[in-house]
Amino acid sequence: MTINGDKSRYKLRLRFYNDQPDSPVFFEVKRRVNDVIFKMRGGARKEAVPVMLAGQLPDPSRLVSQDPKHLFAIQKFMQLQQDLQATPKLHVAHQREAWIDPKTEAVRVTFDRHVLGEPEPTTRFSTHMNDSVRPFGDGVILELKFTDRFPNWMRELAETFDLVQCGAAKYCECIKMIGEERLADLVRNARI
Known part of the structure; x- marks a missing residue:
């Protein structure tokens, strides 16, 4: 949800x-x-x-x-x-380490680190950020991704380490840290 x-x-x-x-x-x-x-x-x-x-x-x-x-x-x-009538609002960046099943590509494990977010009302496509927020601090986001069937080894991994499924919405967490009103003001002022 x-x-x-x-x-x-x-x-x-x-x-x-x-x-x-x-x-x-x-x-x-x-x-x-x-x-x-x-x-x-x-x-x-x-x-x-x-x-x-x-x-x-x-x-x-x-x-x-x-x-x-x-x-x-x-x-x-x-x-x-x-x-x-959607326009650019926010630049979210992170470093991703991805592991993919070379046979089928149906299973992926990713580690997202150093998640950053910054208001960006343009399409400048630069990785440089001036005033970013770090919604997850030094935390690492682990994603277990699969097509069709949940692999047994993933189930064992989740059970062994007591992992629980939860959301880590990078975009939403960045907006929360920046503040919705502040983000709207920054985007609006950048377009004037």
Whole structure:
């Protein structure tokens, strides 16, 4: 459930991995229905992002892949973004250590460290932050991810270490630390 008690929700996210101008930006739609998470994404070159956020599909040469599922993800992101009139609000960053089953990619274990958040009303795509908050301090977020069936070894891991399923919503925790009103003011003032 969300902080509002919603069992179903979605979020829009632009994901990038570094400051390099020629590296891609991924348009992601992440949906949660009850306890199941669905994610779709498609990538584009950074220079295409402003045009896309204005509601126009870029020239195909500006897309990372011509795969129909990636194009569908971009179109879905753009539709939802236009319907909501969503604009950038917050930059969330973290260091991720990911372990993936090389045979199937159906199982992933990730450790997220150094989670940072900062108001960001633009699409500057820089990893540098000036005035960030650290909602989890020095804590590490462990995520056990799987497709279809919960692996037995994950169950044993959870039992051995008394792990409990809980949320660690990086975006929401950053907003809480910054303050909703302060974030809204910072974003509004940056656009004037």
